[in-house]
Amino acid sequence: MKDKLTALLEKAITTASGRGLLQLEKIPSIEVETTREDAFGDYATNAAMVLASSVRDNPRKIAKAIVDSMDDREGLIEKIDIAGPGFINFFIRDSVWRGLLEEIERLGDRYGETNAGQGKRVQVEFVSANPTGPLHIGHARGAVTGDVIANTLRAAGYAVSREYYINDVGxxxxxxxxxxxxxxxxxxxxxxxxxxxxxxxxxxxxxxxxxxxxxxxxxxxxxxxxxxxxxxxxxxxxxxxxIRDDLGTFGVVFDCYFSERDLYRDEGVAKLLQELQEKGFIYKEEETLWFRTTDFGDEKDRVVVRENGEPTYFAADIAYHRNKYIRGFDTIIDIWGADHHGYLPRVYAAIQALGKEKDTLKIVLVQLVSLLRGGKPVAMSTRSGEFVTLREVVDEVGKDAARYNFLMRRSDSQLDFDLEVAKKQSNENPVYYVQYAHARICSIMRTAGERGLNVPAFDKVDLGLLKLPEEILLIKHITRYPEVLEGSAAVLEPHRFTFYLNELAAIFHSYYNKHRVISEEDELSRARLFLMKCIGTVLRNALSILGVSAPEKM
RNA sequence: GGGCGAUUAGCUCAGUGGAUAGAGCACAGGCCUCCGGAGCCUGGUGUCGAGGGUUCAAAUCCCUCAUCGCCCUCCA
Structure with missing residues (x-):
């Protein structure tokens, strides 16, 4: 929908320009956004205000010129307002919204997927904890973040490979x-x-x-x-x-476990250093080899071979990243603990020295988790061997609740994880709120079945009966799901799904309490059942990206 | 000392150039003859850390400062 409006607008601006209503050299990139309030319509654009400075005219006047040149052949738009300082607000016809449900029915569990990635190969490397002990709670957040980013990218049309780098040297x-x-x-x-x-x-x-x-x-x-x-x-x-077993029970499965030891096979690291030396990025100082990372904006150069002749971890890491590119990945994503942020510039330096574009590597930082029990911090210390393991958390609170709780914040902001709250089956724990919405829909379906009502096909149902504002709101919300997925994939932000799901569950529960899906009016019941089915599909698809189950009963 | 990040409602946090800044929790009161009450409805609070700047428009971008956290290994 957003894309369609953007296209219409671009065309309108060109037309207006051609008709001499607007004087401009080039068309700036315009943005269409969903609005915050119903009064502002469904979508709005700031195009007129953006154009104002280059056209040197009043934004509202520009807006009018654009609107007058719009050619809405498909009949999407009910009404257009020019409001405030020069916003153009679009009101989409209800019938257009209802029509979008056809796609949900047709695509089912693939609804929301896009081809934005065009099959490009992406590698997501995450967890990568040293095999010196079991995974603890801190690793869990990185594991879910990486896993969900990988799921998201796959749904967005990328060919994704999940990799665990085993630091088994040193x-x-x-x-x-x-x-x-x-x-x-x-x-x-x-x-x-x-x-x-x-x-x-x-x-x-x-x-x-x-x-x-x-x-x-x-x-x-x-x-x-x-x-x-x-x-x-x-x-x-x-x-x-x-570690593999624990990750498995947490729902995280890797395509590839890559051993650091393999990098040294056939003098791999030595050859890499040779290559960098020939390119002039390495210099020797006494017995130490330095990589001139400052050429790429690092604050100081970094040692790659120590005084004692041993290569550093960084040297192996350069070899590792080169190896990733050699394997043919178009984009590489590293998920790291935020305490490694100081390591970022040297890795970016390394891939650029290898001749790669900086933006082919994306590093997602995951902040620390503070583990609490009933609001009180749980003491953890790796040294003394007193830490809460990933397995203990999964055993205690369950996979679904654990995963969902880790996804309720941006990955780069600190997170409090309270074991008592995570296992509580109450309104303090959003995972059940969302799952409950799904279970409720399944329950409605069961009841309908018992009463001989079946969910009709799209072309056998009169969706025009869905006239309530709450119903239109629900339709708008579920048909926005593809945009949520695409957005999350573009910026690598898994938390967008949990926020979206909470909103969707809220408007569903509200609707459920206010209106009856199954009533004496068969046609209306059938139309509402169809809507319920579509909501269920979207809930299930989004939960599936998160690796959280969508139970039929709870 | 240097670098990076944070600072938004009582608490935990969304929102990163748009219109009157939002959600959950907590708190108070209400809602089941009815498809599952793990639910719903109603109620209110903000010097968006401070100050300056950029522009039609700033929580959002820039600068300074304050507080907090992380990093500043020839560790991984």
Missing amino acids: NQMNTLGRSVFLRYRELLGEKIDFPPEYYQGQYISDLAAEILKSHGDKFLTLDEKDVLAFFTPFAANAIMKG
């Missing part, structure tokens, strides 16, 4: 292996002074016990190097398996 991996080995020795009766910087959780001892059971005490006599060669990958693999 000090922490060694620390992991050593932690397990220490617990192993402890289990064999040795008195151990367990260092505080080692991984503390119970899962470390469990892994040690597992190794003891399957391999006995044979590692006691081996060199540390040989011990770690077994312990580190054993622990990492076991933990990684747990």
